[in-house]
Each structure stands twice: as C-alpha cells, then as structure tokens.
Amino acid sequence: MSTDMVRDIGDLGPEPEQRPDLILVVDDDQDIAGFVEFNLKMEGYDVLRAADGEEALRVIQDRRPDLAVVDWMMPGMNGVELTRRLRAEPLTSTLPVIMLTAKSMTADKVVGLRSGVDDYLVKPFDTFELLARVTNTLQRNKEFREVSPLTGLPGNSRVRREIHDRMRAGGEYSVGYIDIDRFKSVNDVYGFDRGDEFITALARCLHKAVTTIGPPSIFLGHIGGDDFVFICAPDQVLPLTKRTVTDFEQAADRLYDPGDAERGYIEVPDRRGNKNKAALVTLSIGVAQATVEGRTFTDPRVVIAVASEMKKVAKSQPGSYVAIDRRRAGGDGDE
Template sequence: MPQEPEVILVVDDDPDILRVVEVNLRLHGYQVLLAKSGGEALAMLEVQRPHLALVDLMMPGMDGLELTRRLRADPMVTALPIIMLTAKALVSDKVAGLAAGADDYIVKPFDTSELLARVRATLRRNQEAREVSPLTGLPGNTRIQREIADRLRARSEFAVCYVDIDRFKSVNDAYGFARGDQFIGALARSLRRATIAAGLPPAFLGHIGGDDFVVVCSPDQLRPVTEKAVGDFEIAADELYDPIDAGRGYLELYDRQGRLHQVNIVTLSIGVALSSSRGYQHPSEVSEVASEMKAVAKKHPGNWVSVDQRSKHLGLPAQRTAGQETASPQELGP
C-alpha cells in the first residue's frame, strides 16, 4: 500500500507566504493545511492531526509565540513538531521562539530549498524520537519490524533473538519499579556490548518494552552474542540485588495469604527464529516464531536459548545458569 502523505499545517496571515509555501510543499508530496490566524489553527486541530506545523511569529491577535505555548499545553498535540517562521533575524526573537516550544526556526525571506530541508529534518527527528524507548534509548517495535522487513527484502540470512528476563516480576515485587528499571537498563547495556563485540556486519538491537528485547544478527553471530549477553547480564544482575539476596541466590517474598516463598534470581530466556528455517514472507511471521521459541526457553531452568528446529544446527554452546549448572539450547520438533 502506498504511504499516506505527511500533513503540514501552515499558519501565516500573509496570503502570499501561504500560497508559496503550499505550492512547494505539495510539489514535494506533502498534504497541506492552511490557517490565517492562531485561532483558526486551533480550531483546525480539533479535527485534524498534522505531522508538523509551520507557524509565523508575527500575526495579529494571537501571535506565533502564544499559539506555540497553547499547542505545547494541549496533551493531544504537545508533541507536534513546530518550525517558527520569523521576519526578524534577532537572536532574542529566535530564543523566544525556541523557549516557547518551537523545534526550529527559519528567517523570512527564506529559500524554499532551505524550508524543505528543515521540514524533512524535523519530521525525521520526530519520527526517530517516537520510535525510541524512553527507558533505554533503543529503537522500539516499529523500528524493529522495519529492520526485519529490510533483511527479508535483502534476502540475506539472519537470526532474530527475542530476549526476556525470567522472574522479572519478583524484582519489582521485592524492590519496587525503580530497581526493576535498573535491571532493564542493565540488560540493555549487556546486549549492546554483546552486539558491538560481534563485529561486522552490525547487529541490530531493539527494545519492545518492559523486559523484552530483540537482537537481529547474522546466524554466525548468534553464539557470541547470546553467550556474551548472558554472562555479562549475570554479573550485572548480581550487583543489583541486595547483598543478602545475591549471596543466597533467591528472594523471599510473601504472597497475598501471607505465605513465604523462595523465588530464584533472574535469568534470561532467548527464543531464536532463523531466516533459513522457513520461507518467511512478513516480519510478523518471524516475530511469532521467535516468541514461540522464547516461550519454550522459559520452560527450562536457568539461562536458555531455544532455536527453531526447522533450521540447520548451529552448534550453540551450553549457557551457564545462575546456579552454575549448564543447559544446552533446546531445538524443537515439528
């Protein structure tokens, strides 16, 4: 399906400026909404959701600064990217626009090529920001799916690893969500170090959310990435537990009936889907198999890697568990 054009709202009381900007934006594939005042723009935003706004600084009644402040105060459009159009080149006016919440500014009269370049750059930055996990700074699910789709189109062999922390809820229950976020951050750093150490071609690391991560790498990078990530995270997790809990290797938690339970410390379950195992047509198919393999890995004690059996044997090494036992990666039958 063709991608829907991005919508740009242009707010300016000068009809000549509106016409020039509209023509150039439409020529480059954008859909354009026009407003001649701040009030008209606010009314338009009640029913329209543009991707970016070009706002004139000097307008009668509600000027661009006031309009920008109102947009930033509205939860529905607070993240709308705004480029301020100003006839004043004074630093104080530029600073005022940025302080009000504008993302960028351009001075009139402007070259249309510069305007288009700033529009593209601002839209790109905004899209990238929307796709990033606020906790880890890693690409989110939209970017993950695009990475898998790109690899499918390239027809190169790859592995998708779905990584999850076992018994993560016990950490939140025992220590609170702030400590839980530290465990998630530790896993993100461990996976980052592992993917960087794997060398070229560069492996991709994304954060679905919570304690779920995805690594996309070449099949021969699967062993070093998983081995290093597991070992690195074990060390980091031990340091995040209270010393008494880390020393005995388990948490003591009370259930709702007041009964005391011993819960083992966290480990990792990793499910792996390989491009060579099936004739994948869509990224969601790859994700489903990796998720299925992760569920299988969770049935086994300790750190565990489960690889779809309908793939060639990779000779993955045993992974060390927190209890110093070993567990070979499980490969499923059909």
Template sequence: MTAVDAVEALAAIEERRPDLALIDLSMPGMDGIELTRLLRADPMTSALPIIMLTARATVADKVLGLTAGADDYLVKPFDTLELIARVRSTLRRNREFREVSPLTGLPGNNRILREITDRVHSGADYAVCYFDIDRFKSVNDAYGFARGDEFIAALARSLHRAVAEAGLPPAFLGHVGGDDFVLVLAPHQVRPTTTRAVTLFEAAADELYDPVDAQRGYLEMVDRRNQSYRVNLVTLSIGVALSTSRPFADPREVIAAASEMKTVAKRQPGSYVAVDKRSDVGSDSGAYPTVPAQRLAAAVEPAPVEQQTDV
C-alpha cells in the same frame, strides 16, 4: 554540550544521550563522515538525528554526508533561524519515523519491523533473537517499578556491549517494550553474542538486587494469603529464528518463530537459548550443549547444566 573532536563527541554522546547531533564535516583527526558512520553502526545511537555542517556546497559533498547517515545538511555560514528551523524539523521527523524508547534510547516496534523486512528482502543470511527477562514481575513486586526500570536499562546496556564486542557485520538492536528486546544479526554471531549478553546481564542484575537477596540467591515474597514463598533471581530467555534453516517470506513470520522459541526457552531452568532450526513445521528437533548458566537456582533443587536447544 559541545566537543572539540570526534573522540570527545563519542564520549559525550554515550554519557549524555542528546536528542540531536550537529556534526561538522571538517574536524581534527576523524572527520564528520566517519563519526556519522560510527554513530549509525552503533545500536545505541543508530537512531540519533544528525545534521551535518560544512563549508563545502557541492552536490557531491552533500550526497556524501547524507549517504553516511546524516538526516540533513547545512552549509556554513548559516543563518541561526534556519539552523533552528532545521533542528526542529529533524526532531519532528525523528519522533514520527524513528521512535525510540525513552528508557533505553533504542528504536521501537516500527523500526524493528522495517529492519527485519529489509533483511528478509535482502537475500542475505540473518538471525533474529528475542530476549525476555525471566521473573521480571517479581522485581517490580518486591522493589517497585523504578528498580524494575533499572533492570531493563541494565539489559539494554548488556546487549549493547555484547553487540559491540561481536564486531562486523553490524547488528541491529531494538526495544519492543517492557523487558522484551530484539536483536538482528548474522547467524554466526548468535552463540557468542547471546552467551556474552547472559554473562553481562546476570552480573549487572546481581548488583541491582538488595545485598541480602543477592547473597542468598532468591527473593522472599508474600502472597495474598500472607504465605511466604521464594522466587529465583532473574535470568534470560532467548528465542532465535534463523533464515538459514528455512526461508521467511514475511517479517512477521520471523518474529513469530523467534517468539515461539522464547516460549520454549522459558520452560527451561536458568538462562536459556532456544534456536529454531526447523526446515519446515513438521521437522524433528535436535540439541547441542552450550555454556552453563551463570546463575544457579537457589530456591529449588539444583538443576542440571543448561543446554542450548534447537527446536
């Protein structure tokens, strides 16, 4: 596919999700440098391989393109065989070093670990959010894995939109696997971003259920003994680790803290955010209210309004 300018290119990339982008440095309106920066700042395209094309052959121009985020640089006019070789080489490196989920297009575990490592060593404040879909297994059991993949893709889109609306500084979004996602962002972005993600995902999930299930607010399931039981619709459990609460020396400690908070969130009804604000392992916990969960429990007695909790 081709595009005549950066605006058309952004729309085409969002819709078609290409494996690689060839970007001309000189384009009408927004140039290739700015387009590359936008693609790198967007979690959904941050891992997209980019080759910059230009008629300028100076070292300064090459450095500018590579600094903006291009993976390779090719001077026009170029030989077609050289272009093909560079495309193949860039794609091979991308598979090796920037693994992405084929379902969501988001970077996976190795890239997530590198991102958190960079944040730990940077000295700047950061937060790591661990997202998980509650009762996701019930969706696979009731509708099959293909429908389950639609729920995962819906969460990826919801997170991407919430991140885009959060603005600067740019956040990092990764797909651990299955229904687990990791978001790395500034501490002040946690509350608005998680709140928005919950709202968007629950609305999207309602559209993916069969109409009768969405309307009554639960799934009617049958166990191995042929006994029927009800399962609430999916919600989100979100665990958050903050560098402002305690310094982390190892990125795995950050992930472990966020994962622990996710477990805390899963013990609560509805969509829930658990934030680790311990300055040390033995410190006390506190709590502060957040917005009500978007989804009421239809298969159990009404629960009190959810709160965001700090542990």
C-alpha cells in the same frame, strides 16, 4: 504456527497503509500561506491552513497534524505563544513546529527555542530550504517517537522495518527475542524504579556485547517492558547471547539487595500475605533463523512468532537458556 502465536506479537504486524504527512500552515499573510501550501502539496504532503493562533488550536484539536509551520508575527496570539500553548498540552506537546520569521537576531531565536520551536525559516526563504527543513524535522520527530525513552533503542515499527529490509536483501540472518525471567517478581518486591534498572542493565549488556563482537552490524530493539529483539548474522548469535547472559547475570546480582543476592532468591508476598520464593532473574532467548539450508520468510510477523515460540521453549529450561529454531522448511507456510 498457531494463530495465538501471531496474536502475541500483534504490535509487529504488517505496516499499515501510509497516509501522506499532514502539515498545518499558520500565517495571517495569505500570500505566504498560499506559497507554502502550494509547495508542500507539490511535494506530496496534505496541508491545512489557519490564519491565526486561535484558529490553529481549533484545527489541531480536530485534525492532529504531523507538523506545524507557524509565522512568528501574527495578530492576537503570535507564533511563540502558540508554541508555548502546544507544549503545555499533553496531546500536542510533541508536535514539531517550524517557525517562519523575519527575525534573525540570536536573542529572538533563543526566545523561540525556549518556547519549544524545533526549527526556523528566516524570510525570505526558497522552496528547497522549506522542503528540506520540513522533511528533516518530520524525520527527526518520527525517529524520536520510535525510540524507547528508557533504553534509547528503537521500538516495534523500526524492528519490523529492519526485518523487512533483511528479507528484501536476501541472505542469511537471525532474529532473537529476549525476555527477563521472573521480572515481575522484581517489580513486586522492589518497585518499578528498580525494575527499570534491570531493563537498562540488559540494554547496556547488549550494547557491550555488540561492541565486542564487531561487524557485520547487529540491530538491537526494545519492544516494550523487559522484551528485547536483536537481528544479526547466524554465526553471531552464540557469541552475542553468551556475552549478554554472562554480563547481565553479574549486573543483576548487583541490583538485588545484598541479602537477597547472597541467598539466591527473593520473597514475594501474595494476596494472602504469604511469602513465596522467587529465584533470581535469568534470560530466556528464542531465535529464528533464515538460512540457505533452513527456513525462508516473507512476513516479519512470522519471524517474530517463531522467535517468540522458541523463547517459550527457552523458558521451560532452568537458568538462562538460548533456544534456536533449526527446523527445515521451504517457507512461511511450512510451519
């Protein structure tokens, strides 16, 4: 396995060392702020404190916390105004906020929700409720960040964890890497909005194929652009890819302008104004397999690298093509 192949999929490298989540507590009542800080630290979180909204903005600019626990009633800038300020700035717009408040009226909660608050804690609250809401809000935010906004599928870090979990569980599994051939020509001729339609069409076709095949569970990921990953049992690979290819080619035909679809190619202008013919899109799919009689893997990077290598093999073939790695080896070092 070449080092170039591993660099191609650097985004799917080993998990970085995880630091504790950093939580900012914003409250002018030092007793309450101290209580919240103590319990969060006991749970393993790192904690910063600010006494008001202005100080909180300065702290956030310097440290970038993962979550803010904010009191509603504070002198100067209250919690609602602080939240509005956070939502208005691109770098802090997704920072999750839990509001501490004595207000329990529905109208007051609506005001907070409209400002962008993620959750509430009504005073007085107990330690277990505080920790539960912090944990749940952090988890929801992390899951949201890991999902492609275009397809709704999980991204690189979630793909890496799923492969790692399959390795740890043992048994047989396959990892497929899907790429749309000549996708750049679609963007060049029709623009990025039409290109996004091709990407979402592929996501829908994959979902449909997974639903048709049924259990065991098949994992789907979108790792950027027109690149997708699936993780499944080895005997699911061919049914999944066959159904996906058939449905996607039909869907893609409908996304081209009628004249282009009918003649079977589009004309792509180059820098000199010449028009070059580009065939309609197809799919190249590379598959790495961990099987009893074949390879075993201990590093998610290597699995993806093998699938990427096989995808390049598929691209060398005409039309949509599935290339499956069937080489036998004892482990990662035998490639």
